[in-house]
Amino acid sequence: MRQSSPLLLKQTHGLRRAIRSAQYNGPTSGLATGAMQGKVVILPADWADEFLLYCQKNPTSCPLIGISEVGDFRLPKLGSDIDLRYDIPEYCIYQHGKKVNSCTDIATHWQDNFVTFVLGCSFSFENALSQAGLTPRNVEEQVDVPMYETNIATVPVGRFFGNTIVTMRPYSPKDAIHAIQITSRFPKAHGAPLHFGSPSDIGIDNLALPDFGNTVSIKEGEVPIFWASGITPQIAVQNASPPIYITNAPGKMLVTDLLDMDLTII
Amino acid sequence: MRQSSPLLLKQTHGLRRAIRSAQYNGPTSGLATGAMQGKVVILPADWADEFLLYCQKNPTSCPLIGISEVGDFRLPKLGSDIDLRYDIPEYCIYQHGKKVNSCTDIATHWQDNFVTFVLGCSFSFENALSQAGLTPRNVEEQVDVPMYETNIATVPVGRFFGNTIVTMRPYSPKDAIHAIQITSRFPKAHGAPLHFGSPSDIGIDNLALPDFGNTVSIKEGEVPIFWASGITPQIAVQNASPPIYITNAPGKMLVTDLLDMDLTII
Incomplete structure (x- = not known):
């Protein structure tokens, strides 16, 4: 992993802070350019192993770049201060495959059995x-x-x-x-x-x-x-229809401290 | 540069010997697979600088992998024993842009002012x-x-x-x-x-x-x-129309001791 420049880190941390405090809830495209952004799927633990295998078998559609511990809303490898309950501008909450809510944080929805998947994004x-x-x-x-x-x-x-x-x-x-x-x-x-x-x-x-x-x-x-x-993968989760799952809203990603360049192979 | 395996070197040297002695004058496609083959353009020295610059300005069409000293029929960097007068299965000799002869060696046509260009090939x-x-x-x-x-x-x-x-x-x-x-x-x-x-x-x-x-x-x-x-580049030389120039016949290349893999960037 390359180390982000202090300037970019300041941008990503500032942007996450603004998102965390609900001062910003818009699209993340074009913001903190150079910092890697990821799609997010949050699932109950008893669905996680199966989804992990689905990602592994479909790596082009589901390029996994981070996965949390069960119940842990932190993801220190993607950003020292990330809090998955607040750090996405807008969340979509689904029950049995149907969207039931969208919100700027999921603090009240958080469950101790949640596992978070972060997927690379175009x-x-x-x-x-x-x-x-x-x-x-x-x-x-x-x-x-x-x-x-x-x-x-x-x-x-x-x-x-x-x-x-x-x-x-x-x-x-x-x-x-x-x-x-x-x-x-x-x-x-x-x-x-x-x-x-x-x-x-x-x-x-x-x-x-x-x-x-x-x-x-x-x-x-x-x-x-x-x-x-x-x-x-979001459609695959919708098809699987777990009792509850949460994703980022379209175009509103998790901004990480990694670099886009961390995803390159040459 | 990677070192060719002894087995492949034996093949390339054996093939060049067969070509040199006119025992083989056919196409080189599929022979000594893994050994890099090249197209050849032999020009009088007073045309060489201009052609070199043409190759440099058109690198995709004219990928230069070897160039001889003036008058030298050896190319030790491409093969320790290469003799450019004999080592191509069939040569085409052109005068003022017109093909006048084809032959299995150019010993009698060799000139002290010849410069040989070897170009990478598909x-x-x-x-x-x-x-x-x-x-x-x-x-x-x-x-x-x-x-x-x-x-x-x-x-x-x-x-x-x-x-x-x-x-x-x-x-x-x-x-x-x-x-x-x-x-x-x-x-x-x-x-x-x-x-x-x-x-x-x-x-x-x-x-x-x-x-x-x-x-x-x-x-x-x-x-x-x-x-x-x-x-x-062969057409460009034809258009330039030097008093004399020599190329390999189509599909009949110079077989070198380099590897195809020597041409890869990753």
């Missing part, structure tokens, strides 16, 4: 793409990345199953080749794309109608490029 | 693709890879100029992503592709009519992937 490689002059269209157009359910089944484990959800970013073939190279460096942030070109090959009927997120414009000569999405 | 990454289960179609179908002239101009230098020539190998999108990753590791063997998909984007009118080499079959769902070709 924000990490989006920063790298932007730095290489390949700013994703969703970043340019300041919208959520379009996401689609595919017909690519994940490897089911116990009660967890579902199809792979993908994000889509359009590029010219030349830029796509470069984007494949860049994102290959981030296996813990979904890595290289799964597919490019014909959406119907992977069961996507209409690019203009994403299942989640927003549409983005596709310019002449550009090809849709599809990466695995961290929504995949 | 055989190196084709071996790596095959080992990864992505055997190129031209290898499967035992034909020359199809090559096309594009409308992508190389950077001209002095008398050297021309469009980029590309090779084409078809892959499914999923395999293409993997092939991009693998070939990215071989910047000295043309590296990652330049383009995929629509041939007309880069000025190729008809995939079924390659400008050099043979056609290969393209299966349903496959996409043409285009890599820079070592024919590019």
Whole structure:
């Protein structure tokens, strides 16, 4: 692990403090750039082993970068002061697969048997793409990345199953080749794309109608490029339908003290 | 540089001896697998500096891996016993841009002012693709890879100029992503592709009519992937039209003692 610069640490700690005190509850994209952000899934312990195995069997969709002790709301390896009850701008609480609440902290919902999973997120490689002059269209157009359910089944484990959800970013073939190279460096942030070109090959009927997120414009000569999405495990948990589970709200991540660059392999 | 195994060195030396004595004058593809093979361009010294600069300005098409001293027919860094007058199965001799002769040695044509350039060749990454289960179609179908002239101009230098020539190998999108990753590791063997998909984007009118080499079959769902070709510098030399120059015949390379793996960056 590389050590974050004091300046960046000051940013991440300041941002977490603002989130913790509910002074900030917005999206985290573009904030504390360079600091690694992660998706969060909080599950009862008796569901955790099965979900851990599901992540292990589906590493491209579910790149695990942190897991808490049972009942522990701290995650010292991802940030010395992290408190998982407060440090996400907005939480979604689900019961039996249905969303029942969203809130800026889960202090009153916290259970002694909760286990927290933190998963790598495409924000990490989006920063790298932007730095290489390949700013994703969703970043340019300041919208959520379009996401689609595919017909690519994940490897089911116990009660967890579902199809792979993908994000889509359009590029010219030349830029796509470069984007494949860049994102290959981030296996813990979904890595290289799964597919490019014909959406119907992977069961996507209409690019203009994403299942989640927003549409983005596709310019002449550009090809849709599809990466695995961290929504995949969230859908698998929804399918498993535990009595209670908690996730971060879309686009509102856990900001860690690790660096995006900590996720690169070269 | 990694040291070739004694077994492989025995193969490369044995193969070069057979070529040197004109016992073998066929294609070198698939022979001494693992040993790096290179394309060769032999030029009079007063054309060499300009060609060197052309290679430097067009590194993807012209990945230079060796250059001889003026008038020296040895290349000890690529193989202790290499004799450039004999060690290529078949030479093509050009005068003022026109092929005037082909022969199995150039002993009688050798000039004291010759400079030899050795360029990395896609055989190196084709071996790596095959080992990864992505055997190129031209290898499967035992034909020359199809090559096309594009409308992508190389950077001209002095008398050297021309469009980029590309090779084409078809892959499914999923395999293409993997092939991009693998070939990215071989910047000295043309590296990652330049383009995929629509041939007309880069000025190729008809995939079924390659400008050099043979056609290969393209299966349903496959996409043409285009890599820079070592024919590019040969065309640039042809355009420059020196009074004399010599190249290896297509598919008949200089077999070196280096390893394909010596060309990888990771």
